[in-house]
Amino acid sequence: MIERPRGTNDFIPFESILREKIIYTISEYLKVFGYNLIETPIFEKIELFKRSVGESSDIVLKEMYEFKDKKGRDLVLRPELTASVVRAVIQNKLYNNNYLKFYYIGPIFRYERPQLGRYRQATQFGIEYLGNLSFLADFEIIFLTQNLYNYIFNKFNIKNIEFKIHINSIGCNLCRPTYKKKLYEYFINYKNDLCQDCQKRLDINVLRILDCKNLTCKNISINAPKSIDYLCLECKNHFDNLLNLLTMNNIDFILDNYLVRGLDYYNRTVFEVKAILDNNIIDLAGGGRYDYLANFIDSSYNIAGCGFAGGLERLTIFINNYNSNITKLLSPVKILFTIIHNNQNINIFKYLLNIFQNVNNYINNLKERYSFYFSIESSLKSALKKANAMDINYIIFIGDYEIEKNVFQVKDLKNGKQKEFSLDQINLIIKNIEELLNF
RNA sequence: GUGGGUGUAGCUCAGCGGUUAGAGCAGUGGACUGUGGAUCCACGGGUCGGGGGUUCAAAUCCCCUCACCCACCCCA
Numbered sequence: 001m002i003e004r005p006r007g008t009n010d011f012i013p014f015e016s017i018l019r020e021k022i023i024y025t026i027s028e029y030l031k032v033f034g035y036n037l038i039e040t041p042i043f044e045k046i047e048l049f050k051r052s053v054g055e056s057s058d059i060v061l062k063e064m065y066e067f068k069d070k071k072g073r074d075l076v077l078r079p080e081l082t083a084s085v086v087r088a089v090i091q092n093k094l095y096n097n098n099y100l101k102f103y104y105i106g107p108i109f110r111y112e113r114p115q116l117g118r119y120r121q122a123t124q125f126g127i128e129y130l131g132n133l134s135f136l137a138d139f140e141i142i143f144l145t146q147n148l149y150n151y152i153f154n155k156f157n158i159k160n161i162e163f164k165i166h167i168n169s170i171g172c173n174l175c176r177p178t179y180k181k182k183l184y185e186y187f188i189n190y191k192n193d194l195c196q197d198c199q200k201r202l203d204i205n206v207l208r209i210l211d212c213k214n215l216t217c218k219n220i221s222i223n224a225p226k227s228i229d230y231l232c233l234e235c236k237n238h239f240d241n242l243l244n245l246l247t248m249n250n251i252d253f254i255l256d257n258y259l260v261r262g263l264d265y266y267n268r269t270v271f272e273v274k275a276i277l278d279n280n281i282i283d284l285a286g287g288g289r290y291d292y293l294a295n296f297i298d299s300s301y302n303i304a305g306c307g308f309a310g311g312l313e314r315l316t317i318f319i320n321n322y323n324s325n326i327t328k329l330l331s332p333v334k335i336l337f338t339i340i341h342n343n344q345n346i347n348i349f350k351y352l353l354n355i356f357q358n359v360n361n362y363i364n365n366l367k368e369r370y371s372f373y374f375s376i377e378s379s380l381k382s383a384l385k386k387a388n389a390m391d392i393n394y395i396i397f398i399g400d401y402e403i404e405k406n407v408f409q410v411k412d413l414k415n416g417k418q419k420e421f422s423l424d425q426i427n428l429i430i431k432n433i434e435e436l437l438n439f
Numbered sequence: 440g441u442g443g444g445u446g447u448a449g450c451u452c453a454g455c456g457g458u459u460a461g462a463g464c465a466g467u468g469g470a471c472u473g474u475g476g477a478u479c480c481a482c483g484g485g486u487c488g489g490g491g492g493u494u495c496a497a498a499u500c501c502c503c504u505c506a507c508c509c510a511c512c513c514c515a
Binding site: 003004006058059062063080108113115119122123124125126197211213214262272282283315340379381383384385386389395399400401411413416418 | 476515
């Protein structure tokens with residue numbers, strides 16, 4: 001047996017249906033706010049991520065799927081999408097537009113050890129708002145992040161889910177070096193107590209020590225200098241204004257002084273969406289501002305930007321966990337059309353073909369709301385058994401008895417009611433499906 | 440990449456050196472030949488994740504490997 005590669009998934013019905021609906025829900029919501037779909041390649045040149053996500057980040061350091069193509073080009077399966085979106089904006093010369101709002105959804109690849117909600121091929125969705133330096137853009141992104149999740153959870157009938165937005169500012173190129181220096185000076189005193197990883201981080205990226213889960217490191221971090229105490233005036237104003245807007249709009253956020261992100265392109269605002277599942281904290285999404293990203297990719301460009309990215313698989317886990325009935329809620333009305341056929345009279349099949357054709361003809365009235373199934377059975381009993389097993393809502397059937405009386409039967413399997421219709425009307429049953437089922 | 444746990448029927452699992460590997464659920468057929476879900480009876484189904492080793496004898500013990508789950512690391 002050839003199995004699928006580690007950390008990948010087959011999404012078979014009905015999980016695939018749920019994913020489809022979630023994706024639809026996301027795009028439906030974001031389009032109303034003026035965000036439009038952007039699609040970029042699944043593989044990119046390796047340089048794109050080395051320059052943007054950062055050579056010192058774990059993603060670039062050890063998690064990328066790298067390969068050479070037949071001409072020896074160094075390519076990678078994309079580990080995230082923000083860098084690609086910014087690259088696309090530059091390459092397609094979109095930067096002079098003042099309405100640079102995009103949403104994306106698609107696969108990303110990271111070579112990690114799989115766990116629940118963490119896969120080597122995962123699906124990320126997110127939005128990017130480019131070209132706006134104002135704190136209003138940060139506000140819009142955070143507002144949309146929170147309310148997109150609210151909208152999805154509401155749509156899938158999920159109540160009582162608690163998710164929190166953690167937020168911080170990590171400053172800009174002016175003030176961050178000072179802060180990093182202060183952090184370094186603080187942590188160097190504890191160098192021998194820090195875990196091995198953090199001892200390395202001391203020189204590579206001090207900020208990430210704040211993110212360490214090691215208990216000793218955590219305890220040391222408690223009294224570490226906070227980035228917000230070292231922000232320059234502009235960064236401080238930006239952050240204060242943002243927090244004011246969020247407060248005025250009753251957006252529930254937690255000011256997390258030690259929140260940092262593993263991708264190097266962020267500046268000023270960073271945030272994460274955290275939710276609780278069985279006493280575990282799971283990150284649903286993360287994001288922030290990345291005003292230097294365009295410049296990292298090509299030094300002749302400066303394009304401000306702000307966005308967030310969320311994981312589709314993690315979201316799906318929550319929806320399934322909080323609403324186990326979800327696939328039933330999403331299912332269309334199922335109708336089984338059956339011919340009870342236990343003799344040689346093949347003429348009876350013409351009614352079956354008739355329904356096939358009419359379903360096709362009226363597809364616009366039926367789509368999203370009805371699913372049709374067809375079968376030929378030797379007895380009514382087996383037809384009903386099959387319908388029951390398939391969780392069919394209505395069965396329409398024609399057998400010898402019906403032919404003799406020139407009728408067909410419609411039975412509501414949920415309440416057992418049954419009604420007889422004249423076979424002369426068979427051509428109208430799909431066209432008038434609503435009336436037919438409403439008896 | 441590190442540490443731990445688990446792989447036995449379609450599903451959930453029992454068996455943990457000793458006949459021919461089991462149960463429940465699901466499936467198929469019948470009792471019941473035109474009105475379903477119930478009940479009873481019968482039946483089908485397994486390279487015990489894969490490979491190697493130890494042994495008279497391995498699902499069971501050992502080694503390797505693959506996959507999943509959990510905690511790290513990191514992140515969506």
